[in-house]
Amino acid sequence: MRLIQKNICINFIASLFTLSAIFSCGSENNKLPILGERDWVTKTVDGKEIVDTIYNVIPPFTFVNQDSDTITEKIVEGKIYVSDFFFTSCPTICPVMKRQMLKVFKEIKANPDVMIISHTIDPEHDTPQVLHKYAEDLGVEGKQWQFVTGPKDKIYEIGQKNYMSTAKEDKSAEGGYIHSGAFILVDKEKHVRGMYDGTTDEGTQKLLKDITTLLEEYKK
Amino acid sequence: MIRPAGALLVLGLLNDACQSSQELKSEQYFAEGYQLYTTYCSNCHQTDGKGMSGLYPPLVGSGQLTEKSRLACIIKNGMSDTIMVNGKEFSRPMPPNPKLKDLEIAEIVTYLNIKWGKDSVFTSIEFVEKSLKDCAPN
Numbered sequence: 021m022r023l024i025q026k027n028i029c030i031n032f033i034a035s036l037f038t039l040s041a042i043f044s045c046g047s048e049n050n051k052l053p054i055l056g057e058r059d060w061v062t063k064t065v066d067g068k069e070i071v072d073t074i075y076n077v078i079p080p081f082t083f084v085n086q087d088s089d090t091i092t093e094k095i096v097e098g099k100i101y102v103s104d105f106f107f108t109s110c111p112t113i114c115p116v117m118k119r120q121m122l123k124v125f126k127e128i129k130a131n132p133d134v135m136i137i138s139h140t141i142d143p144e145h146d147t148p149q150v151l152h153k154y155a156e157d158l159g160v161e162g163k164q165w166q167f168v169t170g171p172k173d174k175i176y177e178i179g180q181k182n183y184m185s186t187a188k189e190d191k192s193a194e195g196g197y198i199h200s201g202a203f204i205l206v207d208k209e210k211h212v213r214g215m216y217d218g219t220t221d222e223g224t225q226k227l228l229k230d231i232t233t234l235l236e237e238y239k240k
Numbered sequence: 241m242i243r244p245a246g247a248l249l250v251l252g253l254l255n256d257a258c259q260s261s262q263e264l265k266s267e268q269y270f271a272e273g274y275q276l277y278t279t280y281c282s283n284c285h286q287t288d289g290k291g292m293s294g295l296y297p298p299l300v301g302s303g304q305l306t307e308k309s310r311l312a313c314i315i316k317n318g319m320s321d322t323i324m325v326n327g328k329e330f331s332r333p334m335p336p337n338p339k340l341k342d343l344e345i346a347e348i349v350t351y352l353n354i355k356w357g358k359d360s361v362f363t364s365i366e367f368v369e370k371s372l373k374d375c376a377p378n
Binding site for chain 2: 111118158159195
């Protein structure tokens with residue numbers, strides 16, 4: 021049973037890009053689902069056996085940003101954030117994603133409770149200096165949008181395992197890397213609450229709507 | 241169209257046929273060029289040709305657009321120089337497009353110069369061939 025449930029969830033994640041309908045894994049109406057692999061533990065409370073769900077959580081991280089500052093998960097403490105993966109010399113989907121992310125940036129700019137973290141998947145080339153110039157050329161100032169670099173294996177690991185976003189080197193791909201065009205929405209508890217196609221306007225609009233929905237959760 | 245009979249008519253017809261085939265070719269190049277532009281260029285330079293912030297330069301109003309020999313070379317071989325476009329400096333390298341054939345480059349150059357330049361007819365393959373020969377990397 022557990023296996024089946026897991027499969028349902030995984031299938032459901034896989035079909036997220038095509039189906040933006042109502043989520044079966046979510047428990048309440050108007051509440052965004054918690055995405056990712058789950059585990060269940062059984063424990064005994066007051067003599068009764070209860071099942072606890074362990075959700076996918078973004079683990080602690082240490083990266084370096086466009087201002088050459090070391091940042092950790094503390095930077096998003098008490099905030100919700102949008103995450104993505106890119107590289108500055110990417111000729112294919114990154115410019116499209118960054119144009120969409122600029123729209124997100126403009127929307128959240130007034131709200132200190134929301135951040136953006138863009139991870140480079142080409143850390144050898146994308147040093148903090150390169151990221152700084154990129155942010156500047158994009159017209160992004162301040163700390164709300166972090167462009168981060170770090171050890172390649174750490175970026176790929178967190179990307180694939182926790183943000184559920186493909187990121188790997190592929191010499192045959194244009195630009196040398198393949199990665200998904202996903203924007204990933206993370207809540208204050210570090211749960212992934214939504215994945216969106218960052219290459220389309222529809223995906224971006226859905227993300228903006230869900231950011232509002234997620235912020236509502238914390239108002240209660 | 242009414243024309244005098246005789247030789248003039250024949251000449252006129254020839255002329256018309258010539259013009260319309262050139263027009264047709266221009267339209268074909270433009271349409272193909274639009275498709276190619278969408279695939280290879282618009283990610284960065286955008287559908288409206290206005291570029292993106294300080295990252296990717298605009299094509300609209302750019303001096304590089306009407307220098308068609310150079311334009312063909314940039315499309316094929318990419319570029320790593322710092323350039324000034326409409327008073328702004330751009331230094332991000334543009335990747336080469338080695339897979340593009342001469343015809344395809346002619347179609348893109350045609351599209352760009354009819355859309356955002358002052359051309360009304362297509363740029364020929366022969367022109368692109370010659371331009372690329374002149375700027376071929378050693």
